[in-house]
Amino acid sequence: MAMRRTTLPAAVTALTLLAAWAGAHSATAAPAPHTAKAPNRAKAAGTCAVLAPGASSVAEKAAAAACEQIGVWYTWGGGHGPQPGPTYGQVDPSDPDSAHDPERLGFDCSGLVRYAYARAAGGDPLTGNAHHQFHSPQVKQRFTAAQGTGPLLPGDLLAWGSGGSIHHIAIYLGAGRMVEARESGTRITVSDVRLDGDYAGAVRIAGPAAAPGTFSTWGTEVWTHKEPSTTSPRVHKFPGPTTVRIECQKHAEPVTAEGYTNDAWSYLPEYGAWITNIYIKGAAWLDGVRTCP
Structure with a gap:
């Protein structure tokens, strides 16, 4: 009992001093007008x-x-179905988390970009993976890594x-x-x-009108070549249908493939490569495309 009688007054005294300090501290801190706004800024972050003006609609x-x-889940290969939208993914052999x-x-990253621009512009303007989107004929302006944001x-x-x-590819806000x-x-x-590491730059996408000379490939695992010949070095592989500029x-x-024979080849300037017209949607000799010199 003696312990309780001596401890209680000490506790009361401590609480009184604490309350007095807190009141004085509050009186000093209260006038700072930015204190109440901090949570809103954190929430906005x-x-x-869209966090800036000036972009196209x-x-x-x-x-x-x-x-x-x-x-929504990241899933490797997700968003690359016949139509833009979420799909179930695939196992990436190089990533245990997959x-x-x-x-x-x-x-996945390019599946999200494909979906976003299909929703915004109509159609399916940004097919293919991140590499294809970065080199898409829909690109109207490029920015180097050195230019930053x-x-x-x-x-x-x-x-x-x-x-x-x-x-990897992402959408700027x-x-x-x-x-x-x-x-x-x-x-x-x-x-x-993230501007460090292997940041490669950025591109701005044109409006919904198709760029001149825009076509789509078809088929899967289609290779382009350095020269218009299947015996020349391979340059780039299109895993599925991709929008390209010819x-x-x-x-x-x-070339004989998929039940067709054709000697016409198209030059893809974004890839510095040739592709047999068999794998370009359209006539065997494409309408409206000039003959290479």
Whole structure:
């Protein structure tokens, strides 16, 4: 009992001193007008929305469409079905975190970009993987890595890669932020733009009108070549249908594939490569495409 009688007054005294200190501290801190606004700024920093003016209506709609997918699973190969939209993924043999991707409905990075611009512009203007989208005929302006985010507008596509190959792509929101489907085991999220590492630059996408000379490939695992011949070195493989720009066409080595024989080849300037016209949707000799000199 003696312990309780001596402890209680000490506790009361301590509480009284604590209350007095807290009151004095509050009186000093209260006038700072920015204190109440800090939570709002923190909340805004995590918001997925168009965060800067100046973009085209299509670009703003694309950013908004991507933002609607926040929280959806990243899944390797997701979003590359016959039509734009989420699909179940595939196992990436190089990534242990990809083991459950076939059970996850969602997008990979380029699947999300494809979906966003299909929603915004109509049609399916950005097919293919990140590399194909970065070199798409729909690109109307390019920005180097050295330019940073200064000249970028919402809806621009940021890309990462090295050695001429692009492996990741995301959609810029403004204010140094982007929306992305980053890697297996995560969900679509808003992130700070990463300008270090292998950041390769950005591209701005044109409006819904198709660029002159735009066609689509068909088939799977289709290789392009350095020269219009199947015996010349391979340059790039299209895993599935991809929108491409054709600069010109010429008669060269006859090719037999998919039940067709054709000696016409088309030059793809974005890839610096040739592809047999068998794998271009259209006539055997493409209408409206000039003959290469």
